Amino acid sequence: MKKGYLTAAAAAALSAAMAFGAWAASFQTVNQVMYVNANSLNVRTEPSTTAGKAQSLSRGTAVQANGISGEWARISLGGKNYYVASRYLSSGNSAAASTATAAASTPVSVPEGVTVSDVSVSDNLRFASSSKIKTGTAKLYKNAKGKYGDKVICVNAGHGTSGGERVKTLSHPDGSPKVTGGTNQRGAVESMAVSSGMTFQDGTPESRVTLQEAQILRDVLLKRGFSVLMIREGSDVQLDNIARTVLANNYAACHIAVHWDSTSSDKGAYFMSVPDGLKKMDPVSSTWQKSEAFGEALIGGLRGKGVKIFGGGSMDVDLTQTSYSTVPSVDIELGDKVSDHSEATLRKLAEGLADGVTQYFTK
Numbered sequence: 001m002k003k004g005y006l007t008a009a010a011a012a013a014l015s016a017a018m019a020f021g022a023w024a025a026s027f028q029t030v031n032q033v034m035y036v037n038a039n040s041l042n043v044r045t046e047p048s049t050t051a052g053k054a055q056s057l058s059r060g061t062a063v064q065a066n067g068i069s070g071e072w073a074r075i076s077l078g079g080k081n082y083y084v085a086s087r088y089l090s091s092g093n094s095a096a097a098s099t100a101t102a103a104a105s106t107p108v109s110v111p112e113g114v115t116v117s118d119v120s121v122s123d124n125l126r127f128a129s130s131s132k133i134k135t136g137t138a139k140l141y142k143n144a145k146g147k148y149g150d151k152v153i154c155v156n157a158g159h160g161t162s163g164g165e166r167v168k169t170l171s172h173p174d175g176s177p178k179v180t181g182g183t184n185q186r187g188a189v190e191s192m193a194v195s196s197g198m199t200f201q202d203g204t205p206e207s208r209v210t211l212q213e214a215q216i217l218r219d220v221l222l223k224r225g226f227s228v229l230m231i232r233e234g235s236d237v238q239l240d241n242i243a244r245t246v247l248a249n250n251y252a253a254c255h256i257a258v259h260w261d262s263t264s265s266d267k268g269a270y271f272m273s274v275p276d277g278l279k280k281m282d283p284v285s286s287t288w289q290k291s292e293a294f295g296e297a298l299i300g301g302l303r304g305k306g307v308k309i310f311g312g313g314s315m316d317v318d319l320t321q322t323s324y325s326t327v328p329s330v331d332i333e334l335g336d337k338v339s340d341h342s343e344a345t346l347r348k349l350a351e352g353l354a355d356g357v358t359q360y361f362t363k
């Protein structure tokens with residue numbers, strides 16, 4: 001087109017449209033959660049394959065689409081608009097069907113600068129051979145520009161492994177018997193790979209509440225500038241307690257497993273500290289003091305938010321998780337069967353836990 005045929009105003013409008021998005025007019029407004037149906041989908045700053053790449057999204061990631069034009073979909077990430085090739089989005093989550101992850105994942109609003117990738121258990125990792133359910137993938141949210149982006153916090157939504165209660169794994173790496181009871185009995189050499197968890201008095205499964213809490217905690221930690229390893233992002237992930245611990249050991253600086261207890265007294269929050277009988281066992285001998293300091297920091301954070309704390313804030317329990325942990329690792333019980341688990345309460349708990357994490361890494 002020759003500018004000579006246009007009025008000056010029309011030419012200015014045209015060149016502005018070409019520079020800033022003639023495409024904007026052709027996007028049809030939609031409001032739909034869609035799922036990435038590609039191994040790695042490029043997220044671009046403009047609807048063009050030559051536009052800058054903001055990040056990439058892995059298969060099964062839920063995104064909020066707000067506009068569609070033939071080739072491109074406009075999605076919202078962290079409050080900003082980005083563009084992806086529309087043919088790699090689907091309205092159903094095919095990844096969930098094949099890998100049994102992220103089935104009930106809520107839309108992920110990833111802050112700017114955060115990249116998301118899948119991580120899985122490879123056989124060469126220490127203790128991987130003791131895991132029996134390890135085909136699932138966890139999600140690593142790398143907050144490269146975050147204030148504490150070099151610290152990856154493993155957030156482990158307790159339970160949620162279909163069939164996990166029917167599989168047994170070694171309670172301790174060395175095959176020795178459990179020194180306390182718990183979900184599995186004292187003296188047992190094997191424990192449930194993943195138990196199914198309790199049911200709240202109102203009928204809500206614990207695994208649903210632990211997931212909701214984990215998602216809120218993920219977002220709070222990302223906002224504070226930490227990186228996050230999310231073990232489970234849907235109703236089911238095929239990773240047993242050993243596999244979850246192996247991933248935390250290799251990809252994270254610490255490990256928080258989120259639970260509610262099976263009592264019915266609204267007794268308050270506490271973490272599971274390491275029994276004396278385990279303190280000489282490898283690898284517990286080199287991690288238990290750090291795990292306990294980390295647990296104390298989390299309880300301190302919760303206390304600071306006015307959360308009710310049970311007793312001194314800890315109870316010695318022999319857990320598969322801590323028995324295999326090589327990074328500071330805590331199972332925290334945030335309440336029990338009759339405790340309030342409204343979103344407001346879960347937010348308060350997440351803020352308290354994030355305060356504890358911040359305190360632990362900045363002390």
Ligand SMILES: [Zn+2]
Pocket residue numbers: 158159197198206258259260261
């Ligand atoms: Zn639990």
